[in-house]
Amino acid sequence: MSIQSLEPDVYDDQVVRALDWLARALMHSFARDAAERDQLDLYSIYPELNSADLRNELDLIGEVNVRLDRLHNAIRALADKATSQSPAMVEDTGRLQLLCEELQIEIGDLVGRLQRKAPDGPDPKAGLTSREAEIAELIAREGLSNAELADRLHISQKTVKTHVGNVLRKLGVAQRSAIAWTLGMADQQDD
Structure with a gap:
């Protein structure tokens, strides 16, 4: 304190x-x-407060994605240390980072498929504010960067970064690329 x-x-x-x-x-x-x-035992009285309690497949996938993001960050830290040690180690850690990113995209795809199979399920944007939903859709449809979002929406990049962080957290994904999959808009993104 x-x-x-x-x-x-x-x-x-x-x-x-x-x-x-x-x-x-x-x-x-x-x-x-x-x-x-x-x-x-407050969790027995208020089970909705227990974030460790996985309620469905989407919760489980979200938890796996969070742990995969931790692994990705640990590999990045290892890669930073490896730059002074060995070029081969740098290549190996780079491949591991790429595998983590690919797996997170596949997890996003799985979330999208699960949500499309259950159309009566909650709208993934339901927990987002209107600005967060707008940013999520722009990322999903057009793949805009934070700078491009700031220019388009006439807000600061710091504000965009905050909104993007909230979107990722609320959707339960760790990579921007998974937003389109989670929203079921992967086929609409411009290349």
Whole structure:
């Protein structure tokens, strides 16, 4: 727990004591909750809060995709280390990264097929804001970059990056290329 300010001498002793009291109260609460964990299972009362609980095939695919993205990032870090070691290792890690990306695209395709098989299922864009849905459709149809999206929508690239991150998270995909598949628009994307 912390408080921060860009201005010096903003917090007096009373604020510091209040923060200390609050931190101690939270620690006490966490310790009590840990001791009572067996007595009170909030996930049984509110199962929708348990993100570890996979409810259907799409949840499972989303979890696999998240783990694959972690693997992709680990391979990228290994590739960065390998640049000073061995050209062959750089090639090998590059091939592994490509395999991860291809697998994520295939997972997106699988999600799209599952959603098309179940037309009564939820619209994948249902959880998106109108701006996020607009950005997702532009990426899916035209494959626009963040800079192109910013120019088209007259917003900053930082705002676009935030929206794209939200779209990826809400759709349960890790790569932009999977957005078209998830939305069932893969055949509409321009090359």
